[in-house]
Amino acid sequence: MAEAILGDQDQYSCSICLDLLRDPVTIPCGHSYCMSCIGECWNTNDLNGIYRCPQCRQAFNSKPPLNRSTVLAEIMEKLRSTELQVSESAQCLAGPGEIACDFCAGEMIKAVKSCLECRASYCETHVQPHYNVPALKKHKLVKAAVIPVCPKHDKLLEVYCRTDQKCVCMHCLLDDHKGHDTVPSTIECNEKQIKLTDTQTKVKQTIQAKEKELQKMNIDIASHSDSAKKAVENSKKVFSELVKFIEKKSNELIEEIKAEEKADLDQGTKLQKKLQEEITELKKREGVLEDLLQTDDNIQFLHNCESVSSASGSDELPSFSFQPYCSFEDIRKLICELAGRLETTCTQEISKTVNKVSDLSAKRPPFDIVVGDRVRVKPSVVAPTHKWGSVTHFSIGVVKNFPEQRNWTGVVSEMEHVTSAGSDLSTKNDPFNIKVGDKVRVKPSVTTPKHNWGRNITHKSVGVVKDIKSDDSVVVDFPGHANWKGVLTEMEQATNDDEIGPSSLDSNIKIGDKVRVKPSVVTPTHKWGAITHKSIGVVKKIQGESLTVDFPEQKNWTGIVSEMEIVASTGPGLESVIKIGDQVRVKPSVVTPTHKWGAVTHKSIGVVKNIQDESLIVDFPEHKKWTGLVSEMELVTIGDLVDIKVGDRVRVKSSITTPKHNWGGHVTHKSVGVVKDIKSEDVIVDFQKHKGWKGILSEMELVNDSDTDISGSP
Template structure:
């Protein structure tokens, strides 16, 4: 009987939990669900007295009775039993990036399900009790994954805070997110899934429109190529009948026609490439949207929703069409007219014809290059007339001199480079408009750049501390299209030019002061040379050490033990080292070492063996805990100092261990001190 049961999981899966049906019920419209799933769906959503089928959206004015489908339940049990027998011989070891079963001893067997209630993952064998044991059947099973939990309360994330736009646990609703606008994660996902589905539909429509444009462009280019071929063939036929006297001039006309064809086809090729790249990027985006829509985990869905939900301007992408600027039918007529006058005015008329051929292409918009313009060699030029030298297709230089058809350009790689005006093109200033921002040819040494949002994983990987938000400075551009970038957290990072985009001061994300060695997560303090910080001291001092929480422009936010969310200026701060080796710090190559100083914990806290100390009032709980009878009022004597640790003898607790930065000196003039030895 088991062999006769279809093994299509989709046919026997609940469309709500995406798992095999448990306690299956069939509603009047014919669709089946787990009894607990459909009950939870109808009880959770705001129904306004209307009950809808999650699949066909059929509405019921009253809640339909939910009776267990006995036949379907028996099929489910047999299907699970059959799959268990197969899985016992087919279980595989967990590979890299896969979740292992938490109950398998010895070998790490790949998990297939994770339980949100138990917060553990199971292989095919160990998950079976969740299908058979009544108490476990109510648990929520999802595809094997790392179950996200609240880092503060170590509880399951079940609620979405719309105020802070993050997933939180039930305990968070009682403290940090009290009185915030919160909803169950299922409701938030349902709302955002509708929006994301609409975005996906729009992306698909844009892809279809772009594919139609590409198809029409292919036909236009093919037709234009046929026209050019006919013009060339006609010219060859006419000139073949002429005397040797005009053979040389005839070849010049043919070459001129081909040159114009090449110019038009270069334009068409560039448009094709641009359109194909847009389609590729849109398909990548559709794939990301599809992956997110298919995920089982609501939390993973919500956490990634914001990063992929934006249309990124795809709704208003420009249209392209191939429009050649030369009509070779006119050339054919000119050549026919030339044949009648050729014998007497051969040289003169052919020269006029070549001139008129050039005039036909005058309709193509040209950009006049003047001294001071930023230029590069056109992509259509394989080898410049005066050779490359140290210059490449990616090189961008400034026009220094123009004389006739020749120009002199200063490139970063080569000064006084000589080229031909017709082989060059002007490069608009990066960041002057949105169309040039993403053009990799506009990137030059010294520009601020970051990895494009459309690039999921760079060709040479992310490296250390580099993300989509990281902004770095271009250090070098290679002839093969690779680029070397200095990021604040990773110097000499290697990437691909086409994967990068320029960053302007307006849209820069993360640390804007690229010359600073300070980054988010660093331990910092106010420089000793700063008498009074720009934004005042507040509760901190020169000896206070805090962690950088946020950097915006030249300002930064620091969490100090004495004061949270303290605002300061980057130029007034210094990285606090925990040891004497400053070479281990992530200093920028351009940093001025004369402005830096080596700082150790002992320097920041002027405490030595024999001093009377106590725990700072700002410390709620010491790192190594309070111990038996130690409080904020307890005063003890420093017995030993080992790096960051300190050993103190208190009256009621000898050999107490603490952290040097958590302690403060006690002077004889201090009042209100009890327990002095």
């Protein structure tokens, strides 16, 4: 029983003197202390009439009454007597690092308490006078420990010097610490305890917050895992349903083919039967004629000859031929085309989906990127979160800045390492492939080099690398400036076709020229705006390295001379050569025309009826008076049309609702005829039921030899 009580001894100890409670009192917050300890504490720390519990720091506006707790005092007496009996039989020798009793003779018994007044340590036996003798009861007992003393005055450290942040004795206040900000150690201890309590509270709150974060993270991870499983299951389900859908449509098509086959075979069977009947009749007639020819009686022969001749009817019997409504060779080709389109579409769309999934995983921050690494924006990133600035996909910088723009801000997940061993960029754009002797120039994307332009150096200047330093600086000899110093990442290799000095191509650009952005420029210095690499505009103004261009898509566009190239007036794709009467179509690069498609497609070819500024009116076979932009159209030459020639079998395209020169008497989409003459864009066709039919070449399509006119044309 005693051992059980001693095992819980700490809950019966005063938190001030660390000994078993003596004359225990309980304050309103519920904590218990020795009457003398709490009284001394509150007398010493009476600040502004506020009294605090040393443990929970609860404040009381007035000093609570200290009444002795009788029940708790009796428990303490029983516990103390039991502890004394046990301690007398359980006293042990002081081990290494433990404090020994200063009053035990002979064996070094382990001390349990130290007195700050006596500056001595006591075992359980020798400490009893401090509990019984009135004069010693006022001494301050603490758990057995080495009592710190002032090394200079050999006195107790009772004062805390805030100036020097250390504990000192009373004598130190008169010499080394005279005039310093000092307070009793108990006050400083209490104040620091308050701060530590606040810190402890904040730590507990932080722990609770982190535990909530961990709990939420566990839930999120589990949810993410479940989401991935559902995504896998959904993917399997969707693709399975897609396969079933294709199989269903395949079966429907097969049934349709079989139905068409049956219809054609039924027609053929009827023709076979009719033809067989005619053959039977003809054989009967042949027999009659044979018998007549064998007759020797002239009178009978002549008499029967007239009757046989009148009964036989016309010798011109109708001819029969099997002409099926459906060409299964055409169906085979259509199925092959469909399979090709499906395969292409599936490949493209699935690749897009896979790439998007890869991009999602690529957003995971690559924590291996550290300050000092060479990096660039990933090719898969179309637009960085914090914008391009002057940076491009080709820009390579050190994690701190880019040569084109200092202190550029990006997202770690959008960047990738660039090693000196090479990269997937072209040799021209990879600065780490540049070596001594190479021809180089400043990149168009670099507005101002780190070490400035120097004398007569521009974006068009081409020089020879003379030296490359270990810090990635480079020394270049330009024609007008020898030993020019630059940064390796600001340079690009120049081809052998480039001149040493100003570019002859760039220098030829003048006001009024038609120009476009060079294919080698990924992103122009002043951004794309509404233009693209295919946009062609007219130079309106040139000032130094800058120029202003009017594009059909954007007026007053600002660019840099070195980023532009001249477009010859006879070059392909130049919209300004389009005029009224020309045959045109929408450029393949235009995804959706500005004024929408209507019934027009990329394959539609029409005639320009009117041009006003940048707009034009086109008559397409599928859509009359269609409105578009000149810059979105391209000329169509005879070579772009179907290669139809005299003698070819043709028919009107299924996409043509009404031919330009109308259908004629018996011509339909199924009518097949032969080309008799071609005059410019007009074509003359002989159909079975309409000879000399006039049409337009772009409205016709070739017909395979296996195709026939439903009306019976060849």
